[in-house]
Amino acid sequence: MRIDGDNFKELCYWCRIGSVENVDRLVSTGVNLNLNDEFDNSPLFLASLCGNEEVVKLLLKRGAVCDRDRFEGARCIYGALTDSIRNILLAFDISKAVDSKQPFAAHLSSLLTDPSIRSHDIVFQFPGLKNIKLHKFLLAARSSYFEEKFQGPWMDKHLIKMPDWVPQKSLEIISRFMYLVPILHELGPTETGIAKKFCKKLELLDLLEHIDKARHIADPSEKSKLATESQFRFSERARHQMRAFVGKIIKQKICLPVEQTGSSERIKMLKSSVCIPDVFVAVCEKNRPGYRWFYPCHRSILVRSEYFKIMFSSNFKEASSYSQTPEGTVDRSKNFPVISFPCSDSAVAELILAYLYYDNTDISWEFALDVLVAADALFTDRLKTMAAVAIMQSTEFLNHHSIFEVLYVAWDTRMERLEHYAAEVIANDFKFYCHDPRFEEAVIKSSRRIQNRQEADTIELVDDIRYQLLKKHNVDTEEFEEISWDEVITEPSKTVLSPYNKDIEMLEALLNRMGLIA
Known part of the structure; x- marks a missing residue:
């Protein structure tokens, strides 16, 4: 195709x-x-x-x-x-x-298969058999049947006793499908029949379509191809559903004065919202000091961030404040924790939530720098990388931000690719930047980044700019290494090296004026 x-x-x-x-x-x-x-x-x-x-x-x-x-x-x-x-x-x-092709899909699967992630809030009990522990919000996000149940008769329930006529295998298959655990290569005739019986009731039409198609295919290679294509559709369908669910989270957010957080009726109502949250994410309102936005979220998703994973598996109050029901599920009615995002812009917070819930990496240049800083604080390296890519590929970013602002953020967040990008931008317009007082300040800051400076140490920014100048003027580095430094400086008339020499001489003059040896 x-x-x-x-x-x-x-x-x-x-x-x-x-x-x-x-x-x-x-x-x-x-x-x-x-x-x-x-x-x-x-x-x-x-x-x-x-x-x-x-x-x-x-x-x-x-x-x-x-x-x-x-x-x-x-x-x-x-x-x-x-x-x-x-x-x-x-x-x-x-x-x-x-296998789940998206990192978010792999995480959803881990919520079902990894026993160390204990955040389930609903247990399905089968007589004499092992219980199945799941998450209300995920079931509701992926099936309108479960959404209606959790907003109706199952709203306050943590334990659902299954009738004798429902085989445990049916819920095992359905739950693995809904958590994006690959199941298609495991479905034999018995499992297929069981799954098909419940697909219509739960409106899992993607799985039903695959089962109907697979019935008419005998060739193993073609079946494998169909399974791969179907798993792709399953993952994409789940992403669309999770995107819609994040839309509900954003729609449900409320803005409150900090001092009213504990007693607000709106907060109490938010606990029982359609999003079925077990944690609030709080974000400062940048235009209203003393106010915060509150988002109804889920710690089972937030733990995609290493920062929150450590928080919720430690002795911090955010983890210890959780109560459990007699069935061992999270009790959302008590000790509802509030955690803060490291940003002061709701738009940035919503981009981070979109990444955590459904792996969205479409980051606009307007927010890329703030997302980068927040992602660094949350130990979310892949989101950091995507924010850096958004900065480097934008044609608008440098019309609104200084390249030195980018450089300093790159240093603070240890984003090496952004450091190289900043050096490239400076090198490409070196005649302009060499006379900019901010460049001199940046060189000084770079020199101070060297710990226990020795005579042989170099200034990283200067080294990067020298390298980018070589690239700018298409100087063959191997050919350049064969030419002595004295020859380069004293013979600027050489055709290939002359433009390069002019930039190098400006750089050397600046360093001499500053009293730096680099």
């Missing part, structure tokens, strides 16, 4: 170029990795052919198929530019091709 969408075309371009960050950004928009472009090339084939090993690894991790028994897989393997890539593709287990 081919696709002509702009996102897919851009994905293919970055697979050829080898940009891991841009490939990851586009994959998170929901692009199907297992389609072909107008020349019948898949993203995996392009990355393999062009020798982009890290992109190959990322595509496989996100759900790209490489089945050596199929034409597309064989093309990738035999067209690989390097033996290393070929070995990676040969070693790839086809069963992994139906």
Whole structure:
């Protein structure tokens, strides 16, 4: 199957170029990795052919198929530019091709399969069998049947005793599907019959459609292909549902004075909102000092951030304040914790929530710098990377922000790619920046970043700019290394090095004036 969408075309371009960050950004928009472009090339084939090993690894991790028994897989393997890539593709287990392709989907699966994440708030009890522990908000987000139940007869319930006629296997299959745990390769005739019986009732039409299609396919390779395509649709459907659910969270947010938080009736009502929250996220209102926005959220999602994962698994009050019901579920009626986001803009907070809930990485340049700083505080490295990419790819950003502001944030957040970007911007317009007092200040700050400065130490910013000047003037670094420094300085008339020399001489003059040896 081919696709002509702009996102897919851009994905293919970055697979050829080898940009891991841009490939990851586009994959998170929901692009199907297992389609072909107008020349019948898949993203995996392009990355393999062009020798982009890290992109190959990322595509496989996100759900790209490489089945050596199929034409597309064989093309990738035999067209690989390097033996290393070929070995990676040969070693790839086809069963992994139906794994959750998005990090958010992998996290949803972990809520069901990882016993260390204890945040469930509903237990389904089967007579004489093992209980199944789930999350109300996720069931409600993915099924209108459960949404109606939790807003109606099951609103205050933590334990649902299942009737004898409902087989435990049915809920196991349905819950694994709803948590995006791959199940399609496990469905035999018995499991298929059980699942189909409940799909209509729970309005799980994607799974029902797959079951009906799979009945008429006997060829194992075709069944595998269908399973992969269906798992992609399942993941995308879940992302759309979670996006809609975040819309409900944002719609339910309220703004209150800090001193009224504990006694406000609106807060009490928010606890029992349609979002079925178990934690409030608080964000300062930048235009109204003393006021905060409150979002009804879920700690099982917030723990995608390493910061909150540590918080909720520690002895901090935010973790210890949770009460449990006799069934061992979270009791949302007592000790409702409030946690703060490290930002003072609700728009930034909502971008972070969108990332945590459904892996949204579409970050506008207006908020990218604030998202970067907040993501660093939350130990969310992938979101940091996506914010940095948004800054570097924007044509508007530098019309509103100084490149030195970018540089200082890059230092504070340890974002090396942004440091290099700042150096590139400065180098590309060096005649202008060299006479800017802010550049001199930046060089001084960079020199102070060297701990226990020794005579042989260099100033990182200066080194980066020198490298970017080489690139700017297309100076061959190997050829340049063969020329002595004295020769470069004393013979600026050389055709290739003359423009480079002019910039270097300005840089050296600045350093001499500042009394720095770099």
